[in-house]
Amino acid sequence: MNQINTQDSRLQPYLGTLQRIVSDMGPQRPFQSSLKSLLRTLAENHHFKRPHLVIFDPETQTLKLSLTHDPTKAQDVEYSPGVGVTGQVFSSGQPVIVPRMKDHPSFLNKAFGRSEEELATLGFICVPVLGPGEEASPREVIGTLSVDTPITDLPSLEGQCRFLQVVAGMIANQAAYLQEEMARQKHMMTQGLIGGDVAENTVQAANIVAASKSMRLVLNQVAQVGPSRATALLRGESGTGKELLAEAIHQASPRRDMPLIKLNCAALPSDLVESELFGYQKGAFTGAVQNKKGLFELAHKGTLFLDEIGELSASAQAKVLRAIQEQEIQRLGSEQTISVDVRLICATHQHLEELVESGSFREDLYYRINVFPVFIPPLRERREDILPVAEHFLKEYAEEYQKSIKRISTPAIDLLTQYHWPGNIRELKNCIERAVLVCDEQVIRTYHMPPSLQTAESTATDSSLSFCEAVAKFEQELLVDALKKARGNMLQAARDLRVSYRIVNYKVKKYGIDAKKFAVSKGRMGR
The missing domain is CATH 3.30.450.40 (GAF domain)
Structure with a gap:
């Protein structure tokens, strides 16, 4: 004892x-x-x-x-x-x-x-x-x-x-x-995606996950325009994260300690948008029982973000143009001008050029807000971001709903990466939130995903090989094709295959594949 x-x-x-x-x-x-x-x-x-x-x-x-x-x-x-x-x-x-x-x-x-x-x-x-x-x-x-x-x-x-x-x-x-x-x-440094000027000038926003080259370039543009007072125009499909980028621009500016005021121009009737933007005097219309400051006044010395600016009425467009040019506004029902110092950030998912051609959007306003356009690619064009963004939302909602969910299973990851994401980041966020809510395990699996994602099908061919032999052969073919495309770079092959580097490294050794011989395969193709 x-x-x-x-x-x-x-x-x-x-x-x-x-x-x-x-x-x-x-x-x-x-x-x-x-x-x-x-x-x-x-x-x-x-x-x-x-x-x-x-x-x-x-x-x-x-x-x-x-x-x-x-x-x-x-x-x-x-x-x-x-x-x-x-x-x-x-x-x-x-x-x-x-x-x-x-x-x-x-x-x-x-x-x-x-x-x-x-x-x-x-x-x-x-x-x-x-x-x-x-x-x-x-x-x-x-x-x-x-x-x-x-x-x-x-x-x-x-x-x-x-x-x-x-x-x-x-x-x-x-x-x-x-x-x-x-x-x-190391791979990103060799590709110029981090290090040097890009690393110094890239915005590091807490809620923005950017693993793809295209999104890192977007963040680089945000860092360039942020310190100025130039008007930025964020362009991209709905749900791509324009509001988050507007916040990043504001935080990168000298106005970061002043208010950031937001308005979705499509969320209100056109007659109410003007009163929201410019305010009104008591008695200006029925129900105006007291003076009210508009968003331009509230954003004085700060930033005003106008989302879906293509939805502005013709009258509101004219007044916004004057506010940009003259840096002054008039409340509805008042003849007194009010000076405002506002940095404007606009966003739209529409083709403003077509609206200008049709006459539904002022050409002079278009040129005023199109000083520094930033084009945000849709999620389907930057699939490298899907998994890190999904993991970000998983962590966020697991904490919010007090779930001990550790990871997303490989088949579920396949569903996420194969889907075309018409709703972009917003749809992915909703998908992960739903999965966290219905998951009673420590792993998000395919049956936790919405039915819309579970329509993705994989193809298969008949074979006389055993199951294990067929899987091994298919893995080898995938690895060889990926290494040929990546010219022997196992890290790039892993990115193309959407698996971790260590898995590719293990499989290459398991099947005895010489990755170095593919380093010059691209040059031999012309022979």
Whole structure:
């Protein structure tokens, strides 16, 4: 009994740490924040020094130090597989215990500048981080987790090593996501989508999710027009997020601390729109029992957003034009002019050029508001945004309705990506909200989706192959086609196939496909 109690007392610190790690790795926590929190917990609970996570970068074939709980030290150190203790652990997939770093002949201290005293008083433990497994297939080593630890007896070091192996197993998914994110960011930098001027000039709005190149260009335009007082015209189909972009423009302007006033010109009868915009004097019409400020006055020194401006009546168009040109308005029933300083943002889903041709929209007003047009592509033309936007809404509604929903299943993702989304972001938002409401599991599945999405059908052909053989053959064909199109770039192939980078990397190795040979396949097509 005493022996059991003694073991329990030794295990208690480890169990407490594991409980804290599980709590910090909640389903709604960003994976990078979770990993940083984990490293901090290891340092605080067990006196580990410099706990750090190293992730393998398939593009450079090096081990890159991505996260550490030592902000004073460099985080961009690279190791080569097989070189040094960290490289040996990665290549072999086996943990290594160094009782005292000073006594280890092959120990390479590339990551941190340790003092002589530290080398003499600290040991080093490094364990592999294995990627998520699939069925009975061997798990791939995707990185390492290591710590500096005070010198102690070998049994204690072995206990610490086993504990770190458990921790490494718990973070497999997060580490794999981080590996994928590293590859994605590197690809985007090479394509000019982040870094340089685009990264500096792109608006980072909390409610705008933009993974596609086209939407990042839109955000770049928003960042360009935001600091000015120029009138912006947001153009795009209904539900593409014009109001959110108007908010982003306002927040990027010097007027961000002043009011942003909004009006949907199609939501009110034409005779009421003018009274809303310009206000009225007491007695101006039946029911006008007191003076009322219009939206132009309320937006003084701020921004006025006019959605569906193509719905304005001819009379309202003339008054809006005067307000833009003269920076003054008149309330209904009053001859007194009121000066206003308003930055105008307009939006429409209509073809204003056709309205100008037909005479239903003033040409001079069109040129006044079309100073800086921003065209927002529909969701069906930026399918890279579908999944991240859906996950954003999933997190939002899971919190609102207090549901413990962790993810969207792969078949449900297929439904989302195959659908044509005539209602754009607004329709996707409603779809996810409905799915969250009806879901009583931890995963959104196809039967939680609206019936309109479940009409998507996949094609199949008869085959004499077994089911498993047919699936494997089909996977290989898809991979080869995607790699040919992407010229051997596995990250781009993953984006085209709408799967994660790590899945493509695993499948390429599973089927023995040489991705490098497709790097020049495009040039050979002309032969």
